[in-house]
Amino acid sequence: MSATNNPSASAYNYAYLDEQTKRMIRRAILKAVAIPGYQVPFGSREMPVPYGWGTGGIQLTAAIIGPDDVYKCIDQGADDTTNAVSIRRFFARVANVRTTEQTGEATIIQTRHRIPEARLSEGQIMVYQVPMPEPLRHLEARETETRAMHAYEEYGLHYLSLYESVSAYGRIAGGADYAVLVDERYLMSPSPIPKFDNPKLHQSEALHLFGAGREKRIYAVPPHTDVRSLDFEDYPFELQSWEEVCALCAATDSYQDEVILDDAGTRMFVCSDSAYCAERRAAGHAGPMAGHDLDHEPGHEAEGAAA
Amino acid sequence: MNDDNRPQIVVHALGKTFTLHNQGGMSVPVFSGVELEVLPGECVVLSGVSGVGKSTMLRSIYGNYVPSHGSVEVWHDHAYLDITTASPHVTLDVRRRTMGYVSQFLRVIPRISTLHLVMEPLLENGVDADDARARAENVLERLHLPRALWQLPPATFSGGEQQRVNIARVMVRDYPIVLLDEPTASLDADNRSVVVDLMKTALARGTAMVGIFHDEGVRGAVATRLFDVARFKAAA
Amino acid sequence: MNMQTKVRSETPLLQVQGLTKNYGLITGCRDVSFELRSGEILGIVGESGSGKTTLLRCISGGLEPSAGAVWFDTRRHGMVDVFSLSEQDRRRIQREEWGFVHQNPRDGLRMRVSGGANVAEPLMMTGARNYGAMRELTKQWFDRVELDTGRIDNKPRQFSGGMQQRLQIARNLIHNPSLIFMDEPTGGLDVSVQARLLDLMRELVRSLGLAAIIVTHDIAVARLLADRLLVMKDGRVVEHGLTDQVLDDPQHAYTQLLVSSVLQI
Numbered sequence: 001m002s003a004t005n006n007p008s009a010s011a012y013n014y015a016y017l018d019e020q021t022k023r024m025i026r027r028a029i030l031k032a033v034a035i036p037g038y039q040v041p042f043g044s045r046e047m048p049v050p051y052g053w054g055t056g057g058i059q060l061t062a063a064i065i066g067p068d069d070v071y072k073c074i075d076q077g078a079d080d081t082t083n084a085v086s087i088r089r090f091f092a093r094v095a096n097v098r099t100t101e102q103t104g105e106a107t108i109i110q111t112r113h114r115i116p117e118a119r120l121s122e123g124q125i126m127v128y129q130v131p132m133p134e135p136l137r138h139l140e141a142r143e144t145e146t147r148a149m150h151a152y153e154e155y156g157l158h159y160l161s162l163y164e165s166v167s168a169y170g171r172i173a174g175g176a177d178y179a180v181l182v183d184e185r186y187l188m189s190p191s192p193i194p195k196f197d198n199p200k201l202h203q204s205e206a207l208h209l210f211g212a213g214r215e216k217r218i219y220a221v222p223p224h225t226d227v228r229s230l231d232f233e234d235y236p237f238e239l240q241s242w243e244e245v246c247a248l249c250a251a252t253d254s255y256q257d258e259v260i261l262d263d264a265g266t267r268m269f270v271c272s273d274s275a276y277c278a279e280r281r282a283a284g285h286a287g288p289m290a291g292h293d294l295d296h297e298p299g300h301e302a303e304g305a306a307a
Numbered sequence: 308m309n310d311d312n313r314p315q316i317v318v319h320a321l322g323k324t325f326t327l328h329n330q331g332g333m334s335v336p337v338f339s340g341v342e343l344e345v346l347p348g349e350c351v352v353l354s355g356v357s358g359v360g361k362s363t364m365l366r367s368i369y370g371n372y373v374p375s376h377g378s379v380e381v382w383h384d385h386a387y388l389d390i391t392t393a394s395p396h397v398t399l400d401v402r403r404r405t406m407g408y409v410s411q412f413l414r415v416i417p418r419i420s421t422l423h424l425v426m427e428p429l430l431e432n433g434v435d436a437d438d439a440r441a442r443a444e445n446v447l448e449r450l451h452l453p454r455a456l457w458q459l460p461p462a463t464f465s466g467g468e469q470q471r472v473n474i475a476r477v478m479v480r481d482y483p484i485v486l487l488d489e490p491t492a493s494l495d496a497d498n499r500s501v502v503v504d505l506m507k508t509a510l511a512r513g514t515a516m517v518g519i520f521h522d523e524g525v526r527g528a529v530a531t532r533l534f535d536v537a538r539f540k541a542a543a
Numbered sequence: 544m545n546m547q548t549k550v551r552s553e554t555p556l557l558q559v560q561g562l563t564k565n566y567g568l569i570t571g572c573r574d575v576s577f578e579l580r581s582g583e584i585l586g587i588v589g590e591s592g593s594g595k596t597t598l599l600r601c602i603s604g605g606l607e608p609s610a611g612a613v614w615f616d617t618r619r620h621g622m623v624d625v626f627s628l629s630e631q632d633r634r635r636i637q638r639e640e641w642g643f644v645h646q647n648p649r650d651g652l653r654m655r656v657s658g659g660a661n662v663a664e665p666l667m668m669t670g671a672r673n674y675g676a677m678r679e680l681t682k683q684w685f686d687r688v689e690l691d692t693g694r695i696d697n698k699p700r701q702f703s704g705g706m707q708q709r710l711q712i713a714r715n716l717i718h719n720p721s722l723i724f725m726d727e728p729t730g731g732l733d734v735s736v737q738a739r740l741l742d743l744m745r746e747l748v749r750s751l752g753l754a755a756i757i758v759t760h761d762i763a764v765a766r767l768l769a770d771r772l773l774v775m776k777d778g779r780v781v782e783h784g785l786t787d788q789v790l791d792d793p794q795h796a797y798t799q800l801l802v803s804s805v806l807q808i
Contacts, residue, residue, distance in 0.1 A: 139655075152631050154638075156668035160653070163660050163667065166674050167696050232674040328796030329803065370785065372792040395771045395785050396580050414766075418742045 025063035037182030055213030057129035072106035077272035120206035247289035249280035315515035321377035336541035407482035487518035562611035571597035586769030642715030648707035659695035705736035
């Protein structure tokens, strides 16, 4: 039995945070769940990464994770980027949990800026890393004013920004961090997920927890909650779409990243959700550039054909 | 007594003394104990030398001046209403519907056209805009106000032209009571006779009038009786 | 334009009773009472320090009085004591049924969003969700306050002071309030601009059948716009009555002083 199986023998408490801190965060979570979309202040701690690197999400996970959980961590949809890997390894060590890349297997999914394509189910918890929890901050700098707006349900300022967008661009521009109304009451920032992912919050089976470490706020969308992306009747909310399918797995329904392949500007579009793409490929789906190995330098031939 | 015969104005024990607080509280008595009744179809002409209080009395009846004592009752909405104690919104209602006032000087409002000024009293009483315009044009024509002036605001008009706008504003409508303060002072003979005609038509309709007329000819043409304000001169 | 004076209701739209506001030992305003009906314009005149601004802030729900009450005939709930309402309900009345034109347009406009957005905001705050319809109504209001609709997307700082004030007026009328408060609406503007603006205000208030309360230290503005006047000095109302009566036959010493001080051109 390794030292990490026995919390009292290791240098850190289970899941890094002390029990009192976890308790404080859990209380904040309970309040957040009780008031969907409402930003609850909490005592954000100094974490092993600086503010701005996901400390809000990390603290949420640390407060709720237990040895029976299965943990997944993604950054912009991918399990294998540097920060996702770091955080996953962190929790593997301090919480002694099984980790996974398969969305369906995970009980806690921590994310930066994306919601997985696979439909979430009851019992799963999404933990979001949030840079700026206040959806009105870019229009109103004063905290006193934004608090009053939420308290009095005075969200005209947000509609003003939609109006300005339409008058300037002919449409509601803005691809990510598209503000939503939760349970027809609180205006919420869904974090910088692409607006493509907004519908996944609506009447979801899963629990969604949002943590902003630097700004010291926690908020939540409980399961089966109405979440509505705000728009105008004559300029309705629209999802992003692509003409291309995923070059690797031929998916037509996923959020796609654009990858530049060479100095001539050759590009390919691939699923941003790496696990989703891999599962589709394993199931036999193949896109027009199937077999292309993204890890190789541009210009090299891909080795082997798709299975 | 039916509506056709009851006095439209009943002035009782009316007195006015000005107190000039900023001149050491100096007191300027004008008149006291005035009694007057004006019947429909009557034109009571206030007479007396300059300074005796004719204009003061007229303004007191209109509610423009505050009497020191006494009452001014006008017949409005089938009841007598004391102007001196009425709430402001009621007095405004009386002025809008029952009592018209042709003042000596036209208070000029920038940018409102003459035609619109004359239409206002009708519009305020719910008259249709086209109808109001027709009636306004009609009375302006009768008063020989040149058509070219109708779209202009009266700020730059001559005294006589402004006077006629004043008259038009009141005569365009059938007020049961009309007060007139020197309405013909700046008018030539032709226009004076037009005003006399307008007044006579109104009187024949049953309008009760109280007026101050400098011109003997006009006085002679319209006055039912003279009322000498000097009789009520207040003791200093 | 329909100039018919809107039907007078029997009950007042606004009733102020014994309104008093103290700042510690200093009296802001004391024991002020009056009524206001639809279609009436009330002027509150007085020098700086007379309490008129304090009074305006209290009756417009922005400042809680030390004593007294402000009753307003709301569309939803009838006559209510404005300060007995929750902050949320009071703000809703301010938003839906009232307008407030500030002396300085910068206090009454959002300087960083377009003029059109400023004018449309009250619509969005009262539930409007159709961009095209809002924009159309905004253009109509630009016309009504004589602003060039081609400038609908300009920011307020691209407009002159007088035009900013027109923006503010449009913004405060577009949602069809029943009562509008104005605090020195033409202060700081040059005379010709002031004249045109006063004209506009007079026309709009009358044609819309609004009730309005206008605070001003300028007697000429009061004469032009107001049906009735309250004259304030040292926190108290020293005289009140019809505008023409208060200005032509002032009874109180202070009013007489005020009127005699006005320059006649």
